[in-house]
Amino acid sequence: MKVGLFFGTFNPIHIGHLIIANYLAEFSDLDQVWFVITPMSPFKQKNSLLDNIHRLAIANVAVEAYPKLKTSDIEFKLPQPNYTVNTLIHIEEKYPEHQFCLIMGEDNLKGFHKWKNYETIIKNYQLYVYPRISGETTESEFLKHPNVHSVKAPIIQISSTFIRKSIKDKKDIRAMLPENVWNYIDEMNFYKN
Ligand SMILES: Nc1ncnc2c1ncn2[C@@H]1O[C@H](COP(=O)(O)OP(=O)(O)OP(=O)(O)O)[C@@H](O)[C@H]1O
Numbered sequence: 001m002k003v004g005l006f007f008g009t010f011n012p013i014h015i016g017h018l019i020i021a022n023y024l025a026e027f028s029d030l031d032q033v034w035f036v037i038t039p040m041s042p043f044k045q046k047n048s049l050l051d052n053i054h055r056l057a058i059a060n061v062a063v064e065a066y067p068k069l070k071t072s073d074i075e076f077k078l079p080q081p082n083y084t085v086n087t088l089i090h091i092e093e094k095y096p097e098h099q100f101c102l103i104m105g106e107d108n109l110k111g112f113h114k115w116k117n118y119e120t121i122i123k124n125y126q127l128y129v130y131p132r133i134s135g136e137t138t139e140s141e142f143l144k145h146p147n148v149h150s151v152k153a154p155i156i157q158i159s160s161t162f163i164r165k166s167i168k169d170k171k172d173i174r175a176m177l178p179e180n181v182w183n184y185i186d187e188m189n190f191y192k193n
């Protein structure tokens with residue numbers, strides 16, 4: 001099976017993430033997309049980060065109705081910060097029967113040269129890159145790499161930061177989260193203070 005790995009802190013997962021994953025699962029040669037919940041991203045502060053287990057639970061609720069979308073907690077037991085190159089080694093060991101690819105926004109591709117062992121990653125894995133709006137106009141040099149495939153997924157400008165702030169400010173942002181995710185977050189009182 002060909003599996004696309006979508007890495008992120010997912011604090012929380014939102015429709016922006018789901019639309020990308022759903023698009024790739026239906027309109028590319030990927031059989032499944034797995035959301036890999038990252039305990040600590042190398043370039044991100046740990047501020048207001050909900051526990052791994054809760055971020056995973058929210059993502060599980062989000063993918064419930066989508067047989068081609070799954071979650072993975074493989075990084076929970078790996079050293080932090082979580083470098084993708086290490087995770088890829090572990091995931092290949094655990095699932096030798098699958099072929100893994102990476103899913104990445106154009107914005108992340110621009111900073112890809114700062115990732116640990118990025119040359120190894122791009123040499124050995126296909127990258128599926130979806131469009132994002134960013135201030136910069138320059139294209140990433142990696143877009144020309146034979147292992148990089150551009151996909152025309154829709155652009156949704158929502159961030160988890162915006163969702164967290166809006167919940168804190170008591171705004172009604174239900175449309176930005178799947179209904180069952182909103183209900184779960186609300187019942188658990190996440191992000192309210
Ligand atoms: N609206 C979106 N559409 C497509 N990709 C997104 C969107 N928001 C985030 N991503 C990408 O999805 C991955 C995981 O997202 P991440 O958990 O970092 O979410 P985020 O919404 O950017 O979070 P935060 O606002 O907390 O920094 C990252 O590679 C990020 O670039």
Ligand SMILES: O=C(O)c1ccc[n+]([C@@H]2O[C@H](COP(=O)([O-])O)[C@@H](O)[C@H]2O)c1
Binds near residue numbers: 009108116
């Ligand atoms: O391996 C690295 O050096 C590396 C550096 C930055 C980000 N990543 C991965 O990319 C994911 C999204 O990055 P970010 O910064 O948008 O949260 C993050 O959760 C990590 O899994 C990985």
